[in-house]
Amino acid sequence: MxxxxxxxGGLFETGFATCLGKAQETTGRESYFxxxxxxxxxxxxMFxxxxxxxxxxxxxxxxxxxxxWTGIGAVGAVFMGIFIFDEPATFWRIFFVFTLIASVIGLKVVSN
Known part of the structure; x- marks a missing residue:
């Protein structure tokens, strides 16, 4: 559990990074949301x-x-940057994202 x-929690970390980016792009009432x-x-x-x-x-x-937790948030933020904020999806960027995913999975495998 x-x-x-x-x-x-890691997915919510992706959420707060995405909301921060969108808040900086908007003004007025939309920014407050x-x-x-x-x-x-x-x-x-955090909770x-x-x-x-x-x-x-x-x-x-x-x-x-x-x-x-930070790995999930980082991977999610990179993908949100690519899909929502039109950031570049270069080979090396995607390659290192997948090495980060492999590291997160590895930590899960070796943990009790």
Whole structure:
């Protein structure tokens, strides 16, 4: 269960990065909605990280949890940048994203 909480928390990290980017692109009322989404996503992301490392029969070690959480957020932010913000999708950028994904999976495999 803790791994599921951690993955969802990482997805909310992607959400707050995306909301931050959209808030900087907009003005007025629309900007306030993106800032609210940022704040909500930030809170939920941090809360789920906290729960993943502190509850249940087998809490995830903080070092592993933090690395996986930031890895999910980083990969998600890169993909959101490519698909939403028209950032470049070069070979090397995608290559290193996939090495990051492999590292996150590796941490899960070697963790208890």
């Amino acid at each position: 803790n791994w599921i909480l951690l993955i969802i 993106w800032w609210a989404g940022f704040a909500i996503s930030l809170f939920l992301s 789920l990280l906290y729960k993943a490392i502190s509850v249940g029969a087998s809490p995830i070690p903080v070092g592993t949890a933090y690395a996986v």
